[in-house]
Amino acid sequence: MAKVIVITSGKGGVGKTTSTAALGAGLAMRGKKTVVVDFDVGLRNLDMVMGCERRVVFDFINVIQGDAKLKQALITDRRLDNLFILPTSQTRDKDALTREGVEKVINELRNDFDYVLCDSPAGIERGAHLAMYFADEAVVVTNPEVSSVRDSDRVLGLLSSKTRRAEKGEGSVKPHLLLTRYDPGRVAKGEMMKVEDVLEILSIPLLGIVPESPTVLSASNVGTPVVLNQNSNAGTAYADAVSRLMGEQTEMRVLGPERRGLLQRLLWRTA
Amino acid sequence: MKLFDYFIRPKPQSTAQTAKDRLQILLAHERQDRSQPEYLPLLQRDILDVIRKYVEVASDQVEVRLQRGERMSTLEIGIELPGPRALRMSSASAALAR
Numbered sequence: 001m002a003k004v005i006v007i008t009s010g011k012g013g014v015g016k017t018t019s020t021a022a023l024g025a026g027l028a029m030r031g032k033k034t035v036v037v038d039f040d041v042g043l044r045n046l047d048m049v050m051g052c053e054r055r056v057v058f059d060f061i062n063v064i065q066g067d068a069k070l071k072q073a074l075i076t077d078r079r080l081d082n083l084f085i086l087p088t089s090q091t092r093d094k095d096a097l098t099r100e101g102v103e104k105v106i107n108e109l110r111n112d113f114d115y116v117l118c119d120s121p122a123g124i125e126r127g128a129h130l131a132m133y134f135a136d137e138a139v140v141v142t143n144p145e146v147s148s149v150r151d152s153d154r155v156l157g158l159l160s161s162k163t164r165r166a167e168k169g170e171g172s173v174k175p176h177l178l179l180t181r182y183d184p185g186r187v188a189k190g191e192m193m194k195v196e197d198v199l200e201i202l203s204i205p206l207l208g209i210v211p212e213s214p215t216v217l218s219a220s221n222v223g224t225p226v227v228l229n230q231n232s233n234a235g236t237a238y239a240d241a242v243s244r245l246m247g248e249q250t251e252m253r254v255l256g257p258e259r260r261g262l263l264q265r266l267l268w269r270t271a
Numbered sequence: 272m273k274l275f276d277y278f279i280r281p282k283p284q285s286t287a288q289t290a291k292d293r294l295q296i297l298l299a300h301e302r303q304d305r306s307q308p309e310y311l312p313l314l315q316r317d318i319l320d321v322i323r324k325y326v327e328v329a330s331d332q333v334e335v336r337l338q339r340g341e342r343m344s345t346l347e348i349g350i351e352l353p354g355p356r357a358l359r360m361s362s363a364s365a366a367l368a369r
Contacts, residue, residue: 146290153298157305190285197291201298 002113004106005245006135006173008159010151012122014143015180018216018226020119021049022235023139025225026242028083032114035074037105038088039131040121041097047087050077051223061089064101070108079228084113097130106134124158133163137174139207139245143181144193149201152177156202176207178241183212184256195254208241210234211255233257311335318348326352 007020017040024036038046041061047053052075058068063086070086077083086109089096109116120131132138138159142152160172179195186192195209210216215232219225227238233255243250315335322328332351337344 146294149294150297150301153301157302187287190287193287193290197287201291201294 002110002116003137004110004116004118004135005137005139006118006120006132007139007141008120008128008132008155009122009141009148010124010128010155011143011148014141014148015210015216016122016141017046017049017119018220019139019141019178019180019210019238020046020117021225022227022238023242023245024050024115024117025077025080025083026227026239027115027117027245028077028080029227029239030242030246031082032246033082033084033112034115034117035084035086035109035113036117036119037086037109038119039097039127040119041088041094041127042090042092043121044088044090046119047075047085048223049220050085050225052077052085052087053223056087059087059089060105061091061096063105064096064098070105079224094126097127099130099133102130103134124154129158129162132159132173135159135163135173136165137176139176139178140202140204141178141180142198142202144179144187144195144198149193149198152202156204175204176245177202177204178207178210180210181212182209182254184254206252207244208237209252209254210237210241211257213257306339307337311337318350322350328352 005023007016007023009016020036024034027034036046036050037060038044039060040046044059047056055075058073060073062068063070063073073086075085075087077085086105106116118131118135121127132155138155140152140155140159142148156175159175160166163173165171165173177199179198182195183192187194195206199206211233213226213232213234215229216226216234219229219232219235226232226235227242229235237253237255240250240253315333318335319328319330319333322333328350334347334349336347336349338347
């Protein structure tokens with residue numbers, strides 16, 4: 001039976017899709033059979049970040065509407081054979097995602113996988129609601145910035161009231177905080193809230209601290225989850241987060257942005 | 272002396288600290304609103320309509336608050352009615368208009 005985890009935030013652009021791709025690939029690297037599911041109907045992007053956009057034939061909506069079997073829509077990752085992608089559709093029909101349809105697909109995935117990661121769209125509308133509705137746990141992606149923290153707080157309220165677990169009285173969805181785009185240099189100067197500040201405000205357990213890093217953009221440029229880059233501090237931070245998600249005790253490290261040595265800078269060609 | 276003042280003057284609060292303070296104040300309010308059941312605004316409107324059948328009250332003069340306790344909750348309804356003086360004045364002006 002899989003664990004269903006929603007990657008959510010409320011606010012857009014904080015790194016949900018990047019984090020879904022990185023955590024999914026990280027879990028697969030650790031031998032867990034994992035599927036990443038794109039819930040952002042109309043604005044699909046997980047396929048691009050995962051680098052499989054040209055292999056999409058059928059999608060989540062086709063499966064819900066009975067036009068394709070789940071096996072036909074699942075894309076196997078070319079790098080990790082434990083990793084699968086369920087892309088979403090680009091339809092503008094917002095009602096394409098139904099609760100019954102999502103439930104059927106999630107239940108089917110639960111039987112076949114160890115982890116099902118649901119990449120939520122921004123906002124608190126239908127797509128975001130359905131992405132969190134069947135979840136067992138939630139990764140709340142937050143930037144150390146006022147609007148992101150406020151929206152995360154709102155999302156935490158929804159996780160504890162508008163999910164199946166909450167409605168059935170089975171306890172709330174277990175939340176984890178993933179702090180992204182963290183810049184220790186600016187924190188030291190008092191220009192950015194500290195990890196401790198955000199934790200004090202949101203009071204949920206910390207899954208990881210991902211530093212602001214140029215490797216995140218270069219990874220998405222080429223469609224490789226950043227966790228596969230061993231030389232990236234962001235990749236290392238995601239790998240740490242993955243082990244915590246699996247229940248291991250890993251020491252919390254605050255990694256800074258990568259510093260290149262003089263020689264590296266002189267020889268630096270590709271990111 | 273001026274130079275000395277410069278060194279002992281407290282540093283202005285960092286913007287990060289301001290962000291934290293603002294969030295803590297705002298979220299305390301928002302969490303309170305969120306813990307209220309969804310029917311509360313509707314209940315407030317209905318109560319107001321009933322009272323308006325008898326007395327003229329403004330919409331901001333009715334306050335409905337739910338206090339949640341461990342074993343029981345209390346619904347507190349505060350209605351500010353116009354005093355006898357205000358009533359007398361309004362009936363007098365009504366008589367004048369007539």
